Amino acid sequence: MLSPAPSWPLDAPSPLWAKLSRERFSTPRLEGEIRADAVVIGGGIAGLATALAFLDRGCSVVLLEAATVGAGASGRANGQVIGTLTRHGPEAIAATLGQPFLDLVAGSADQLFALVARFGIDCDAVRHGWMQPAHSPGRARRAAGLAAQWARAGAPTEALDAAAVTRRIGAPGYFGGWLHRGGGHINPYAFTLGLARGVAAQGAHVFEHSPAGRIRPEADGWCVTTPAGSVRARVLALATGAHSGPLWPQLARSFVPVTSYQAATGPLGPRADRILPGDEAFSDTRQDLRYMRKDREGRIISGAALALQPGAALRLPRLVRQRLALLFPELRDTDMSAFWGGRIAMTVDRLPHLHRAPGMAAWVGCNGRGLALCCAMGGVLADAALGRPEAELALRPTQIQTIPLHAAVRRTARLILPWYRWRDRREI
Numbered sequence: 405m406l407s408p409a410p411s412w413p414l415d416a417p418s419p420l421w422a423k424l425s426r427e428r429f430s431t432p433r434l435e436g437e438i439r440a441d442a443v444v445i446g447g448g449i450a451g452l453a454t455a456l457a458f459l460d461r462g463c464s465v466v467l468l469e470a471a472t473v474g475a476g477a478s479g480r481a482n483g484q485v486i487g488t489l490t491r492h493g494p495e496a497i498a499a500t501l502g503q504p505f506l507d508l509v510a511g512s513a514d515q516l517f518a519l520v521a522r523f524g525i526d527c528d529a530v531r532h533g534w535m536q537p538a539h540s541p542g543r544a545r546r547a548a549g550l551a552a553q554w555a556r557a558g559a560p561t562e563a564l565d566a567a568a569v570t571r572r573i574g575a576p577g578y579f580g581g582w583l584h585r586g587g588g589h590i591n592p593y594a595f596t597l598g599l600a601r602g603v604a605a606q607g608a609h610v611f612e613h614s615p616a617g618r619i620r621p622e623a624d625g626w627c628v629t630t631p632a633g634s635v636r637a638r639v640l641a642l643a644t645g646a647h648s649g650p651l652w653p654q655l656a657r658s659f660v661p662v663t664s665y666q667a668a669t670g671p672l673g674p675r676a677d678r679i680l681p682g683d684e685a686f687s688d689t690r691q692d693l694r695y696m697r698k699d700r701e702g703r704i705i706s707g708a709a710l711a712l713q714p715g716a717a718l719r720l721p722r723l724v725r726q727r728l729a730l731l732f733p734e735l736r737d738t739d740m741s742a743f744w745g746g747r748i749a750m751t752v753d754r755l756p757h758l759h760r761a762p763g764m765a766a767w768v769g770c771n772g773r774g775l776a777l778c779c780a781m782g783g784v785l786a787d788a789a790l791g792r793p794e795a796e797l798a799l800r801p802t803q804i805q806t807i808p809l810h811a812a813v814r815r816t817a818r819l820i821l822p823w824y825r826w827r828d829r830r831e832i
C-alpha cells in the first residue's frame with residue numbers, strides 16, 4: 405500500500421506507475437566525448453520516439469536525459485491513449501494544420517500500440533476504447549457531430565446516448581458522448597521505460613543524469629555539453645516538452661507549463677467491476693476536465709488542476725474523492741492511496757507547434773493529450789531536423805511566437821480555473 409506523498413519531486417515519475425511497472429531501464433550518465441549523426445535531448449516519449457525515427461532513417465543517435473527516463477510528464481500521465489487533440493476536432497485540424505497532420509493525429513493511437521507490439525512493452529496496455537462523455541445536452545449534440553467527423557477521418561468511432569454512457573461508466577450523470585474504439589490506457593511510465601529499452605536495443609546510446617547545459621552550433625553540426633561530457637552531432641532534436649528551459653529560450657516562452665495533479669484510490673476489489681465495466685478510459689467535455697481509468701489492480705486513477713497550489717497534497721485528493729463520489733456514492737469514504745503531479749505544455753491556441761533552425765528542430769504543445777501524439781511526432785521531428793522540405797512534413801514548421809509577459813502569465817494562468825468551472829456549470 406502506498407502512503408499519500410506530501411509532495412512529489414520533479415525528477416521522479418509517479419510513485420504508483422513506478423510501483424506497478426515491470427519494465428526496468430537505467431543507464432549511466434554521459435562521461436567524455438561522443439559523436440553521433442543525431443543528438444536528442446529529453447528522455448520522455450517524444451524524445452524516445454524521435455530517437456527511434458532517427459535510427460529507422462539510418463542515423464546513429466545519442467539521447468540525453470537530465471534526470472531518468474520517464475521522470476517528466478511521460479511517467480506521470482493518467483495513461484489515457486487518445487487519438488485526438490484537446491480542443492480541435494478533425495475539420496478544425498484539417499483547416500488549421502492541414503490534412504497530413506489530421507491523418508497523423510488520426511493514426512497516433514495506432515502508432516503507440518504498434519510500439520507496444522514492436523518491442524513487447526509490458527505496460528498493461530488495454531485497448532477497449534476512449535470515451536468523451538458530455539456534461540450538457542449541447543455538448544452531447546456536439547459529441548455526436550465529433551464522432552461523425554472522426555469516422556469520416558477514418559477513426560473507429562460511435563456516438564453514444566445517455567443510456568450507453570451510463571452503462572459504460574457504471575453511473576448516470578452524463579447526457580451522451582462518443583467513443584473512440586482505437587483508444588485505451590497504459591501504464592505510461594512502464595511504456596516509456598519499455599520504449600527506452602527498445603530504442604537502446606536498436607542501437608541508440610541513452611544517457612540518464614545527463615542534463616544538456618549548453619547547445620552550440622559548429623561548422624558541421626552541433627555540440628551539446630553536459631556536466632561530465634559532450635556530444636557532437638550533425639543534427640539536434642529538442643524534445644523537452646513542458647520542461648523546456650534555457651536551451652532555446654524562445655521555445656520555453658512559447659507555451660505555459662501548467663501543473664496537473666493525479667490521485668489514485670487503493671484497489672477497490674469487487675467494487676471495481678461495476679465501475680467502467682468495459683475498462684475504457686474517459687475524459688469528459690468540461691473545460692475543467694473530469695477523467696478516470698482503472699489500473700490492473702482495480703484502482704481508479706483520476707486527477708484535476710488547482711487554481712491555488714498551497715496544500716495541494718491534502719486538497720487535491722479530497723477534491724478527486726468528492727468528484728468520484730458524485731458518480732459513485734459508494735466511494736465517498738475511500739481514501740486516495742497515491743498522489744502526484746506533473747507539468748503540461750499548454751499553447752495559447754491549444755495546438756502543437758513545430759519549429760526549426762538549421763540542423764535543429766523542436767516541438768511543443770501536447771496540451772495534456774500527448775502520449776499518442778508524441779509517438780506519431782517522432783518521425784516529423786527527426787525529418788524536420790534532417791532538413792526534409794517543409795511541404796513533406798506532416799506538421800509545417802512555424803516561427804516561434806513567444807507569449808507576451810510570459811513570466812506573469814506563467815504565474816497566473818491557473819487562476820482561470822474558477823472561470824472554467826463557472827462556465828462548465830452554466831453550459832446548456
Ligand SMILES: Cc1cc2nc3c(=O)[nH]c(=O)nc-3n(C[C@H](O)[C@H](O)[C@H](O)COP(=O)(O)OP(=O)(O)OC[C@H]3O[C@@H](n4cnc5c(N)ncnc54)[C@H](O)[C@@H]3O)c2cc1C
Binds near residue numbers: 445451775
Ligand atoms: C499529470 C499529467 C497527466 C497526463 N495525462 C495524460 C493522458 O492521460 N493522456 C495523454 O495523452 N497525455 C497525458 N498527459 C500529457 C503527456 O503526459 C505528455 O504530453 C507527454 O508525456 C509529453 O512527453 P514529452 O516526451 O514531450 O515530455 P516529458 O515526458 O516531460 O519529457 C521531457 C524530458 O526532457 C527532459 N529534459 C528537460 N530539459 C533537459 C535538458 N536540458 N537535458 C536533458 N533532458 C532534459 C526532462 O527531464 C524530461 O524527462 C498528461 C500530463 C500530465 C503532466
